[in-house]
Amino acid sequence: MQQEEVIVKAINIISESMRESMRRYKEDTPDSKELFNLSITQLHYLHVISERANVTITELAELFGVQKSTVTVTVNKLLQCGYIEKVISKDDLRVVYVSLTEKGKAVIELEDKGYRQFAASILAMLDEREQSTFTFLLNKVINQMTRG
Template identity: 30%
Template sequence: MDKTSRYINDALVQIYSGILWIEEKELKKSRFNDLTIKEMHAINAISMYNHKTASEVARELHLTPGSLTATIDRLVKKGYVERIRGNDDRRVIRLGLTKKGRLMYRAHDAFHHKMVEGFLKDTTPEELQVIEKAIKNLENFLSEHS
């Protein structure tokens, strides 16, 4: 691995770790301090208005359905998520956020928005294109290996 590649690798590892650390720190001092990082990311995956099935959320989070079920049970108990039976097929259960869950979603989304603004601060349109291309390359690599 050449010097530039090693720097990028180390930076990506530090960035990933740093984001998780900041999220956890901010979560603990927020009004949502009853949540774990895993639960917060489940809320994010459920999303504001799309009532997804548990299987869809599990796939998005790379979790087994059983592991997600335990997380959803806790989120329902804490008042962040609700299970919604389908009108057409009562066997289909979709997940939705409660008012409390939507507040958490917005708070987490605002953090990510500020983070991206900071990341892209003072970039030129040309630099933005290079960043976008590199991120797409990384997304493609991750999807090929997941």
């Protein structure tokens, strides 16, 4: 098998394993219903909002490479569900930021726990040396992908 084929197969298997792990996590975690009622797009928005202080709809549109109207639809749904709130800038009343509510923070935390559980299951398959090598290689790939 060519190296590229092995990588594609691994990505598919890991993705499917992660979906299955998150499904089991949902079943085992009583408070996880909120997390699994969100679309992937909505989760992406919540992650970006959680990682950036004072993000605007315009900035979200630029980050996701979509129209402001597209962002507005998702933001309004997240507002309606109570995951985010709008905050008017103290410096410029024309500027409106979006930020996570406590409910939004709880959903991100819940998802993070599911990811950590999945990561632990991967690490459990490897000995210490393999874990170090695997982590090193993942960091190398991540650093290359996030450059520039």
